[in-house]
Amino acid sequence: MKDIVETTVTFSLNGKDVTVPEGTTIWEAANGRGLVIPHLCHKPEPGYRPDGNCRACMVEVEGERTLVASCIRPVADGMVVKTDTDRAEKSRALVVELLAADQPAKPHDASSHFWDMAAMNDVSESRFPAIEQARVPLLDDSHVAMRVNLDACIHCNLCVRACREVQVNDVIGMAGRGHDAKIVFDQDDPMGASTCVACGECVQACPTGALLPATVADTTNDTKDFDEEVESVCPYCGVGCQLSFKVKDGKIKYVDGINGPANENRLCVKGRFGFDYIAHPHRLTKPLIRRDDAPAKGLNVDPANIHTHFREATWDEALDAAANGMKGRGREIAGFGSAKCSNEEAYLFQKIIRQGFGHNNVDHCTRLCHASSVAALLENVGSGAVTATFNEIENADVAIVIGANPTENHPVAATYFKQFTKRGGKLIVMDPRGQGLKRHASHMLQFKPGADVSMLNAIMHVIVDEGLYDQQYIEAFTENWPAMKAHLADFPPEKMAEICGIDADTLRDVARTFAGAKAAMIFWGMGVSQHIHGTDNSRCLISLALMTGQVGRPGTGLHPLRGQNNVQGASDAGLIPMFLPDYKDVTDDGVRSAFTDVWKSGDFSNQKGLTVVEIMHAIHDGDIKGMYILGENPAMSDPDVQHARDALAMLDHLVVQDIFLTETANYADVILPSSAWPEKTGTVTNTNRQVQMGRPAVPPPGDAKEDWWIEVELAKRLGLDWDYTHPSQIFAEMKLNMGSLDNITWERLEQTAVTYPSLSPEDPGQPIVFGDGFPRPEGRARFTPANVIPPDEVPDAEYPHVLITGRQLEHWHTGSMTRRASVLDAVEPEANCSLHPRTLRDLGVKAGDYVRLTTRRGSITIMARADRAVAEGNVFVPFAYVEAAANILTNPSLDPYGKIPEFKFSAVRIEAAEAVAAE
Ligand SMILES: Nc1nc2c(c(=O)[nH]1)N[C@H]1C(S)=C(S)[C@@H](COP(=O)(O)OP(=O)(O)OC[C@H]3O[C@@H](n4cnc5c(=O)[nH]c(N)nc54)[C@H](O)[C@@H]3O)O[C@H]1N2
Ligand SMILES: Nc1nc2c(c(=O)[nH]1)N[C@H]1C(S)=C(S)[C@@H](COP(=O)(O)OP(=O)(O)OC[C@H]3O[C@@H](n4cnc5c(=O)[nH]c(N)nc54)[C@H](O)[C@@H]3O)O[C@H]1N2
Ligand SMILES: [Mo]
Numbered sequence: 001m002k003d004i005v006e007t008t009v010t011f012s013l014n015g016k017d018v019t020v021p022e023g024t025t026i027w028e029a030a031n032g033r034g035l036v037i038p039h040l041c042h043k044p045e046p047g048y049r050p051d052g053n054c055r056a057c058m059v060e061v062e063g064e065r066t067l068v069a070s071c072i073r074p075v076a077d078g079m080v081v082k083t084d085t086d087r088a089e090k091s092r093a094l095v096v097e098l099l100a101a102d103q104p105a106k107p108h109d110a111s112s113h114f115w116d117m118a119a120m121n122d123v124s125e126s127r128f129p130a131i132e133q134a135r136v137p138l139l140d141d142s143h144v145a146m147r148v149n150l151d152a153c154i155h156c157n158l159c160v161r162a163c164r165e166v167q168v169n170d171v172i173g174m175a176g177r178g179h180d181a182k183i184v185f186d187q188d189d190p191m192g193a194s195t196c197v198a199c200g201e202c203v204q205a206c207p208t209g210a211l212l213p214a215t216v217a218d219t220t221n222d223t224k225d226f227d228e229e230v231e232s233v234c235p236y237c238g239v240g241c242q243l244s245f246k247v248k249d250g251k252i253k254y255v256d257g258i259n260g261p262a263n264e265n266r267l268c269v270k271g272r273f274g275f276d277y278i279a280h281p282h283r284l285t286k287p288l289i290r291r292d293d294a295p296a297k298g299l300n301v302d303p304a305n306i307h308t309h310f311r312e313a314t315w316d317e318a319l320d321a322a323a324n325g326m327k328g329r330g331r332e333i334a335g336f337g338s339a340k341c342s343n344e345e346a347y348l349f350q351k352i353i354r355q356g357f358g359h360n361n362v363d364h365c366t367r368l369c370h371a372s373s374v375a376a377l378l379e380n381v382g383s384g385a386v387t388a389t390f391n392e393i394e395n396a397d398v399a400i401v402i403g404a405n406p407t408e409n410h411p412v413a414a415t416y417f418k419q420f421t422k423r424g425g426k427l428i429v430m431d432p433r434g435q436g437l438k439r440h441a442s443h444m445l446q447f448k449p450g451a452d453v454s455m456l457n458a459i460m461h462v463i464v465d466e467g468l469y470d471q472q473y474i475e476a477f478t479e480n481w482p483a484m485k486a487h488l489a490d491f492p493p494e495k496m497a498e499i500c501g502i503d504a505d506t507l508r509d510v511a512r513t514f515a516g517a518k519a520a521m522i523f524w525g526m527g528v529s530q531h532i533h534g535t536d537n538s539r540c541l542i543s544l545a546l547m548t549g550q551v552g553r554p555g556t557g558l559h560p561l562r563g564q565n566n567v568q569g570a571s572d573a574g575l576i577p578m579f580l581p582d583y584k585d586v587t588d589d590g591v592r593s594a595f596t597d598v599w600k601s602g603d604f605s606n607q608k609g610l611t612v613v614e615i616m617h618a619i620h621d622g623d624i625k626g627m628y629i630l631g632e633n634p635a636m637s638d639p640d641v642q643h644a645r646d647a648l649a650m651l652d653h654l655v656v657q658d659i660f661l662t663e664t665a666n667y668a669d670v671i672l673p674s675s676a677w678p679e680k681t682g683t684v685t686n687t688n689r690q691v692q693m694g695r696p697a698v699p700p701p702g703d704a705k706e707d708w709w710i711e712v713e714l715a716k717r718l719g720l721d722w723d724y725t726h727p728s729q730i731f732a733e734m735k736l737n738m739g740s741l742d743n744i745t746w747e748r749l750e751q752t753a754v755t756y757p758s759l760s761p762e763d764p765g766q767p768i769v770f771g772d773g774f775p776r777p778e779g780r781a782r783f784t785p786a787n788v789i790p791p792d793e794v795p796d797a798e799y800p801h802v803l804i805t806g807r808q809l810e811h812w813h814t815g816s817m818t819r820r821a822s823v824l825d826a827v828e829p830e831a832n833c834s835l836h837p838r839t840l841r842d843l844g845v846k847a848g849d850y851v852r853l854t855t856r857r858g859s860i861t862i863m864a865r866a867d868r869a870v871a872e873g874n875v876f877v878p879f880a881y882v883e884a885a886a887n888i889l890t891n892p893s894l895d896p897y898g899k900i901p902e903f904k905f906s907a908v909r910i911e912a913a914e915a916v917a918a919e
Helices: 026-032 086-101 113-120 158-166 201-205 269-273 315-324 343-357 371-380 390-395 411-422 436-440 452-465 471-477 481-488 493-500 504-515 534-547 567-572 589-599 612-620 641-650 707-717 727-737 746-751 822-827 837-843 913-918
Strands: 008-013 016-021 058-061 080-082 146-149 172-175 182-185 211-213 228-233 242-248 251-257 288-290 310-312 333-336 398-402 426-430 443-445 520-524 557-560 626-630 653-658 670-673 682-685 690-694 801-806 832-835 850-854 859-866 874-878 891-894 906-912
Touching: 008 026, 016 026, 058 086, 086 113, 158 172, 158 201, 158 411, 201 211, 228 690, 251 269, 269 822, 288 315, 315 670, 315 707, 333 343, 333 612, 343 567, 343 589, 343 626, 343 682, 343 707, 343 727, 371 534, 371 557, 390 411, 390 520, 398 411, 398 504, 411 426, 411 436, 426 436, 426 504, 443 504, 452 481, 452 493, 452 504, 452 534, 471 534, 481 534, 493 504, 520 534, 534 557, 567 682, 589 727, 612 641, 626 707, 653 707, 682 727, 690 746, 727 746, 832 837, 832 850, 837 859, 837 906, 850 874, 850 913, 906 913
Parallel strands: 008 080, 333 626, 398 426, 398 520, 426 443, 520 557, 626 653, 653 670, 801 874, 832 859
Antiparallel strands: 008 016, 058 080, 146 211, 172 182, 228 242, 242 251, 288 310, 288 670, 682 690, 801 906, 832 874, 850 859, 850 906
């Protein structure tokens, strides 16, 4: 836990008294007063420990014989420090001059920190002899995203700290001594052959250009690397990393992380190197209308034959066609909005469906994602959002990560989790698959897929049995405890061990560890939510946190790691069939009228709408005949996707608004080309409830337009009286009925991120909520007991194996963006699945060969990798690859509360592809 009481010290800095908190270094104290002492190995940014190895920041301390490195020396009471003496200045300049001697004649990075510091010391060249030519290290260009030019390396150790201490990836090290010292990747592999995950933290940290993004290294560098910097938010995941797009000649050249509340300058491979999808030749640049003589609808359009299916149209023509096919058709039209677009765009989308068609058949990918978690949270805690930011793990001593794989899917959040373990925090990982956090875990529970409830109930049983629960907390803040306690009696660990595959002693140890924590957090993901008992899984996690009183304080809380960059915001904005913005019940007359008053329109349906999978069924049933789909790719992301594709083909009018001609757009009648995230203005809300401003770095290509503009133009043609001319006006309207945005204004967001709830115009927002009760009757959270329910489809003789679907670091969902991002596609170019080496051996398949996977819904053929992390008899398939689409296989059965499909468990038959072909 952080120190709350702060003691201060006063010292003299260049003749002036300065008071700072104890422990502050001379460098920090000076910097805090606007005085920048030259520095090379020091990076004054969160996560970087000062190292004091380069001597570029030497200052004089009265009474000390030698100069001291200001970056590592803490100030002391009465200390007299001079930074500007002749001796200090000469010494610092000498350090830089000596290093400059060995720098390449032409810097790799003209705008590098090193040359800024040289200039600060009035050094432009060196009087010292350069390194012998024979000793100059060679260029290492083995990595697709980065270049290693060790001739510019000054051994400052920043890349080592970046890799080991900030991102905790442990790839870079320093080998050799003295003259022979050099940085190495793993056991001195070329960077491209090492275990590097390409987060690029080292590139961002390197002060000399020895490590550089390839996009910068590949160009002549006699000019500055960029013309303009635009601060925005990463377009990929729910972590919501703030970043700076470096724009050169109208294109994004590279990306740096900046100091956002969630990421503190860190990024992952997608955020840093995955941006060039926006410049891919497949970008839609003109509105398209299906030709009258087009072939039958199917998955049959590709860039080469686009014009046999579609013709280019003007915006007027395309918008008229889009609107005319939908206007006045009420319930025949349904909508899927987007969690990749802004809050304002999500709000407008649900408004179009509700105001324009009079019903609530509007949903988005949250249904396939955390819908069950949100159902359980709303039911038992009264709010669907996280109770604490993930960064609160800094204040925890125990954390559970269950059914989530953050090193690949929330990589920047994972850096904080790994740092937590380095500080001694106990990390309990629960996943049927060994995953990236395993080697950092104090407890790794590799249990049987689908058996979460049995495992969690057993853990809670022990907590009750051994009296480890927090009676005071339970009495003050919860309801239904007696029933919960009685229910748990039936789940002793010995009995549950058979079901979940974790022995009773381990379950007891985990129970004691979690219950004994001073502060503990629970993080979860799709492994928990994507089951027919997903809501029950979350209910258990909520109960576990409540009975141990681990909510509402620093370092405690419930945190479902939200997936899409704006799934929290899109859900908050009402892109949900049962809720208006801020989770207000659509069946409540007063709620609807509050909205229709603002919208100045008549009432709309008081019935909850249909969800994603239900809408596909309703198309097959002939009830829904047209759709408007914004920034979502159901022809790849829905379960039992052939059924979904057949549904899309049945529609008589499909409008798709996307940046690419996706699999879904293959079935469209009208395609509206939109701007990608780095091309537009709008706000997004991350997993931490932090609302942040996105800004355009480059213009959209061709005639592509911002999504909100397209929505407005379409609404006008549907007869709606909309006159927004800027997203800020939409945001202002949202605020009228969204208490969550109180005190958060567009103007504030232009300056800084704000976490909701924000209690005053100055409050940066509350990272932790519910310390003094819950937004439920009497302020009490509820225990809802859960029973053990098996997965919908258990293995049998015909389908004897278990299929688990999920994600990989480099690819985003349906691949539409990342398979068009050059670095990401180069790292993971081919559809692949993972199986245990013994499973492969039993099948007679070698790693790299192909397997045939068959479920009751269909078959795919896919390259197999050997991976000991996958349990025997299981297969893990990422769903990013159209040529071997995982969702051909998945089971569309739904959880009854969250209406989420069971993406994480299907019975499957695995065969050697060769054997099948020979039959
Ligand atoms: N690189 C990348 N990052 C992403 C995304 C992406 O597509 N690519 N998508 C984003 C989105 S929208 C989301 S929702 C998140 C999802 O992020 P995660 O929740 O981490 O996603 P998954 O990889 O689908 O599944 C997580 C884990 O669940 C485990 N699991 C499987 N079955 C079970 C089970 O029965 N019980 C339990 N407890 N665990 C099980 C799997 O082994 C897997 O390790 O990622 C976001 N980030
Ligand atoms: N088998 C299996 N299936 C799953 C899952 C799983 O774990 N296993 N996970 C589920 C989960 S958690 C999720 S969240 C869903 C995700 O499912 P989807 O949301 O359908 O997947 P994405 O590929 O993210 O689709 C986003 C679309 O938005 C487009 N896009 C990107 N930026 C913009 C923009 O600025 N404007 C517009 N108009 N379009 C844009 C992209 O090109 C892409 O077509 O998949 C679900 N499906
Ligand atoms: Mo998701």
